[in-house]
Amino acid sequence: MEVSAEIRWFWQGTGPTGLHAWFSDCADGGGIPRTDVYLLDPQQAELGIKLRGGKSGIEVKGLVATIANGSRHPSFAGPIEIWTKWPSTALSLTGAAVIQVNKTRWLRKFDTAWTPVREVSLDAQEHPSDGQRLPDEGCDVEYTEISVDGFPPWVTFGFEAFGLLETVAGNLRSVAARLAQRRPPPFDLGWCASYPLWLRRLAAQ
Secondary structure, three states: OEEEEEEEEEEEOOOOOOHHHHHOOOOOEEEEEEEEEEEOOOOOOOEEEEEOOOOOOEEEEEEEEEEEEEEOOHHHOEEEEEEEEEEEOOOOOOOOOEEEEEEEEEEEEEEOOOOOOEEEOEOOOOOEOOOOOOOOOEEEEEEEEEEOOOOOOEEEEEEEEEOOOOOHHHHHHHHHHHHHOOOOOOOOOOEEOOHHHHHHHHHHO
C-alpha cells in the first residue's frame, strides 16, 4: 500500500496564461502522451480504479481523509486529500464501463529529506536523469494536458506527496512553499478536485 497527500486543480481549455511555461522553467520530465483507462462510476468520487497506459495491472486508489485547511500557502491554498493506492494484477476492467483519458504529463520531483527541499532531475520516462535514486520522502508536481473523445480539453496541475502517513502532508506543504516563491500565475479560476470527482462531472455532461 502506498500513501499520498494530494491537491489538484482543473481548468477547462488551456488553463492559466503562462502556467506551462512557469512550470517548465526548470528541467522537467515526461511529456510523452499516454492513455489511461478508468472505471466509469458516476456515483463515486472517493475511489479511482484505472489501467495506466504503458503498465500492466490495475491501480486502485481510495480517499482516506481530507484536511480542510491543509495547504495554507496563498498561492496553492486548499484542502489536502490523503489517499492510499494498491496495485493488483488479479483485477480486470474487461467488460466494465470505462472511459479513456488521453494525457500528456510533465513531472517534477522533489526530495523533502533535505532542507531546503532538493529537486531530482528527470528524463522523458520520468526516471532520474543523473543516476540519483528515487527519494523515500518527497513530492511530485505535475502539469498535465488531458482530453476525452467528444469533450473539450482540460488542463490539470497537482501536487502528490509520498512518504509515511504522518509525513506526507508536511512534504506537500514544503514543496508548495518552494514553488510559491517562483510566483505562479493565479489559480483563482481553477477547480480544486480529484480525478474521480472530475470524472464524475464529465459523466454528468
